[in-house]
Amino acid sequence: MPLLEARNLSKSYGADALVVDDVSFSIAKGATLGLVGESGSGKSTIARMVLGLIEPTSGEVTFDGESITKASTRAMRALRRRVQVVFQDPFAALNPRMKIADIVAEPLRIHRACPRSEIRPRTAELLRSVGLDESALQRFPHEFSGGQRQRINIARALALRPELLVLDEPVSALDVSVGAQIVNLLRDLQREHQLTYLFISHSMPLVRYLSTDIAVLYRGRLVEYGTAAEICESPRETYTRTLLAATPEIVLT
Numbered sequence: 427m428p429l430l431e432a433r434n435l436s437k438s439y440g441a442d443a444l445v446v447d448d449v450s451f452s453i454a455k456g457a458t459l460g461l462v463g464e465s466g467s468g469k470s471t472i473a474r475m476v477l478g479l480i481e482p483t484s485g486e487v488t489f490d491g492e493s494i495t496k497a498s499t500r501a502m503r504a505l506r507r508r509v510q511v512v513f514q515d516p517f518a519a520l521n522p523r524m525k526i527a528d529i530v531a532e533p534l535r536i537h538r539a540c541p542r543s544e545i546r547p548r549t550a551e552l553l554r555s556v557g558l559d560e561s562a563l564q565r566f567p568h569e570f571s572g573g574q575r576q577r578i579n580i581a582r583a584l585a586l587r588p589e590l591l592v593l594d595e596p597v598s599a600l601d602v603s604v605g606a607q608i609v610n611l612l613r614d615l616q617r618e619h620q621l622t623y624l625f626i627s628h629s630m631p632l633v634r635y636l637s638t639d640i641a642v643l644y645r646g647r648l649v650e651y652g653t654a655a656e657i658c659e660s661p662r663e664t665y666t667r668t669l670l671a672a673t674p675e676i677v678l679t
């Protein structure tokens with residue numbers, strides 16, 4: 427059974443036309459599905475449906491066999507621990523009035539995920555795991571660069587030991603070299619914690635670097651979907667070939 431499955435997902439906002447149109451995919455445990463498409467193609471809308479933040483107009487998302495779309499409040503609370511998200515904008519995502527220690531510990535407190543006495547050491551351990559020093563704990567978000575802030579977002583996302591991370595353009599707002607470091611961090615964390623990723627990007631070179639499977643979205647529809655090797659070596663669609671021909675913005679080693 428796949429860890430995540432999206433079946434015939436469609437979405438329109440209000441009475442407007444569908445912005446996601448009959449999209450189906452699945453992600454096996456430990457795999458990375460790269461969801462690639464240009465701006466406005468519906469990537470974040472799919473992410474929000476996967477996270478249970480918005481309801482699909484039709485179709486369903488299941489996680490570990492359980493419906494996210496039709497989850498009760500109680501079931502949703504349990505699912506929230508297992509599915510976490512990192513958004514594009516590392517500045518907007520962090521409360522400027524909170525110390526890093528409290529930002530990273532917040533999910534642990536909300537979900538009462540560990541005894542009080544263990545919150546501090548666990549928070550320090552989370553920061554170390556994303557390459558930040560313990561001295562960051564008592565500082566505020568504005569004291570950090572974009573890349574460091576994204577590391578803090580990742581630390582917080584990992585706090586509840588989730589199984590699936592939804593990564594919605596996590597490096598698009600960062601400088602090229604900083605973005606490459608974050609992508610490498612994500613790759614290392616995935617191996618270390620057996621994480622499953624839905625990795626969203628408009629950049630095929632990036633998607634290709636991280637993904638085991640690739641789904642190409644064009645105007646709300648999946649125009650191509652298969653293993654990364656299939657898609658990159660023998661793309662069937664002209665649109666996919668255009669994406670593959672794009673020069674890498676990020677040099678990955």
Ligand SMILES: Nc1ncnc2c1ncn2[C@@H]1O[C@H](COP(=O)(O)OP(=O)(O)OP(=O)(O)O)[C@@H](O)[C@H]1O
Pocket residue numbers: 439445463464465466467468469470471472628
């Ligand atoms: N809350 C909303 N209300 C109305 N329309 C919306 C809303 N959110 C997104 N849309 C529209 O839905 C379409 C898909 O948007 P979405 O944000 O999912 O695309 P995206 O692929 O994530 O784009 P980007 O690469 O710019 O992040 C766009 O036409 C957008 O204008």
Ligand SMILES: [Mg+2]
Pocket residue numbers: 469470471594
């Ligand atoms: Mg988006």
